[in-house]
Amino acid sequence: MAYLIALIPALGWGFMPIITGKIGGSSANQTFGIGAGASIVGIIAFLIMRPQVSLAAFLFSLVCGALWSTAQVGQFISFKRMGVSNTIPLSTVFQLVGNSIIGVLFLGQWAGAKSLIIGFIALLIVVIGALMTSVSDGQSEKKVTTANFLFLLMTTVGYWIYSTFPNLPLVKNQDPVGVFLPEVLGIFIGATLYATITTKGANWKQKENYLNIxxxxxxxxxxxxxxxxxxxxxxxxxxxxxxxxxIIATFGGILLLHEHRSAHEMKFTVAGIALIVIGSICTIFA
Structure with missing residues (x-):
């Protein structure tokens, strides 16, 4: 049963960009939808389970959730610039490499020479895999350029903060279910502010704003x-x-969102995804 539960995050996070891609709308609509939908889940979970959480941890989690929304905005904008099948592999690698480096420098992970060697070899495999998924024949309008690459990298900082905060002393000993609600409420607040400011309130009249929930x-x-x-x-x-x-998001983008890949590009994409998964698995041995 535990392994079946573990598949739910893969499915949910894999299909999220496919769902928002199918619905369409602006990055403001999509970001608001994520915040609103996640908050609904958080409120229901909190009311059913009634977890305990301190006020300090609640407020801190709220801020971290808001910072996460900045990264999600960057990802949605990148979907439109590069396509889901290009963005997700790169975003995954940026998150994995960034979180690993933060863990080594500040959280005491990968202690010892052996762990460091294994860990950084695994990250190198992941990076090579990401570069392979980005190989382009230049025929598609949605492709990885230097500007798009750097934009996604810079906005990924919000994900790094969000991923690191559960290990910080203020929230480390809190019930994870307890901090889940303020996390998603923070995402909702950040998403609402972004959507309202960038569209000058026009998003509230657009059906995509609500369908993306x-x-x-x-x-x-x-x-x-x-x-x-x-x-x-x-x-x-x-x-x-x-x-x-x-795997789900990349091939879903190609098959369901009809993001073009030539036969040559597909070979590199398949090989790159395989390396990303292999490298990710290798990090647990570090």
């Missing part, structure tokens, strides 16, 4: 399930299962 429900269910997967299997094993979302 379906993508938010997918994301929220995945994030909530991950809490229990990590409890049952450990965060390392649970994380490996989440990497399946790269």
């Amino acid at each position: 379906l993508g938010g429900l997918s994301w929220g269910i995945a994030a909530f399930a991950y809490i229990f997967a990590a409890r049952e299997l450990g965060s390392n094993t649970a994380f490996i299962f989440t990497q399946l979302n790269v």
Whole structure:
């Protein structure tokens, strides 16, 4: 049962960009939908489970959730610039490499020469895989350029903060279910501010603003399930299962969103995805 639960985050996070891509709308509509949908999941979970959380941890989680929304905005903009099938592999690699480096420098992970060697070899495999998925024949309008690459990298900082904060002393000993609600409420606040400011309130009259809540429900269910997967299997094993979302989102973008790939590009994409998954698995041995 624990392994089935661990598959939920992979499915939810993998299908989220497919759902929002199918619905369409602006990055403001899509970001608002994620915040609103995730908040619905968070409120229901909080009312049913009634977890305990301190005021300080609540407020801190709220801020971290708002910072996460900045990264999600960057990802949605990148979907439109590069396509889902290009963005997700790169975003996954940026998150994995960034979180690993933060873990080594500040959280005492990969202690010892052997762990460092294994860890950085695994990250090198992941980076090579990401570069392979970005190989382009130049025929598609949605492709990885230097500007698009750097934009996605810079906005990924919000994901790094969000991923690191559960290990900080203020929230480390809190019930994960307890901090889940303020996290998603922070996402909702950040998303609402972004959508309202960038569209000057026009988003509230657009149906895509509300249809994209379906993508938010997918994301929220995945994030909530991950809490229990990590409890049952450990965060390392649970994380490996989440990497399946790269496969779902990448090939879903190609097949369901009709993002063009030539036969030559597909060979590199398949090989690159395989390396990303292999490298991610290798990090647990570091």
